[in-house]
Amino acid sequence: MTRLLVIGGGLAGCEAAWQAARCAADVELYEMRPLRSGPAHHTAKLAELVCSNSFRGAALENAVGLLKEELARIDSLIVRCARDSAVPAGGALAVDRERFSTAVQTRIEAEPRITVIREELRTIPLDRPVIVACGPLPSDEFLRALDAVLRQDDDAGGRDRRLHYYDAASPIVAADSIDESQMYRKSRYDKGDGEDYLNVPLDRATYAQLLHDLRTLERHPAKEFETPRYFEGCLPIEEMADRGDDVLRFGPLKPVGLRDPRTGEAPYAVVQLRKENVDASAYNLVGFQTRLTWPAQREAFAKLPGLQNAEWLRLGVMHRNTFVDSPRLLDERLKLRGTQALYFAGQITGAEGYVEAAACGAMTGIHAARAARGLPPVTFPRHSAFGAIVAHLQNRQTHDFQPSNVTWGSFDGAQGDKAGGKREQRRRMAERALAAVEAFAAETLFAPVR
DSSP, rough: OEEEEEEEHHHHHHHHHHHHTTTOOOOOEEEOTSSOTTTHHHHHHHOOOOOOOOEESSTTTHHHHHHHHHHTTTTHHHHHHHHTTTEEEEEEEEEOOOHHHHHHHHHHOTTEEEEOSSOOOSSOOSSEEEEEEOOSSHHHHHHHHHHHHTOOOSTTTTSSEEEEHHHHOOOOOEEOOOOOOGGOOOOOOOOOOOEEEEEHHHHHHHHHHHHHHHHOOBBBOOOOOOOOOBBBGOOOHHHHHTTTTTTTTTTTTTTOOOOOOTTTTTOOOOOOOEEESSTTOEETTOOOOOOOOOOOOHHHTTTTOTTTTEEEEEOEEEEEEEOOHHHHHHHHSSTTTSSSEEEGGGGGGGOOOHHHHHHHHHHHHHHHHHTTOOOOOOOTTTTTHHHHHHHTTTOOSSSOOOOOOOOHHHHGTTTOOOTTTTHHHHHHHHHHHHHHHHHHHHHHHHOOOO
């Protein structure tokens, strides 16, 4: 049997390797770190989380919450490790970064069908099943190899095959440098344990000062030849400030569901701090992804109540993310059209988010493993969150393809029966999706290996 090759040891690559191994395929997983590191990485561990530590909402009525549960039903390595390393985060699933990546790496290295190779691939083999899960920040050498492969496809209609957008990460602050006397503990609407977040209340004047700083302090400029395009689901906070005085108050700084227990009233705006690890020794500023320069960040954020003496463990950073024009390049199994078995997984496809990356990895791992074993192809249930991701990546109606998180709008039947209201409709859709995924797994994944 042909060995499967996975390029990249991030969430998509690790999940792909894991699922392929469970499908009885032998896997070579290539990761360039520690020999070479990307601009957003800080460690050499597999599945390092380079931006937020949040896997977002956990409820089944939330599309990403359903996607996590669908992944769990097929024994996802990423979801299992995330749940095992969870930290309190209200209605969201957030993790201790160190514990999470350690758990993923430990399980990957213990799987006998997976061989981890610590070197950088600068070519893309086409003579065996390959999954490109390099993430959105591959090296220039690998990008040249990627371009050479993509140029072999003639279905792009004159459009660029490799696209880009800008992404950013939020600052992280040491817990022992925070003045909690100026904050209060509370989760929005008391979800989770009810006190999972530290909340910084802002009055009108403090909020106005923050807006002024975000709009006027120095930012890292884009290079002259690059157009600063952003992912709408993760805009830099200064970009949101530029769009209007109240954008932040109705976005990441909204006070709804966060009444200050000391006054019984909701502040004008609220900055939330979320735990970075189980020990609660570090917090990140929720929604504060930024391209402000580091001196500008220190100046602006030190004016927030309780952060006057903050020790910044990591300041916000900005990086350029690469993705391919998936609707015109990839088929419904995320295989490059015109190739025998070259698959793409994770953010390189335009599937934005940790959970979405893992889902792409799971699907391509299964598809590629079946190709390696000479088995017929399978199709993930269309009316599931898996299917919704594929639907977005196959949407050829949009000329300007852009990355997206999983959304209910991409689900099969999303515009159907609306009896009982939106929440009830989504609950029914989730139940149908989980039943379909369980049936798919029983027939395709958990059947005896022949």
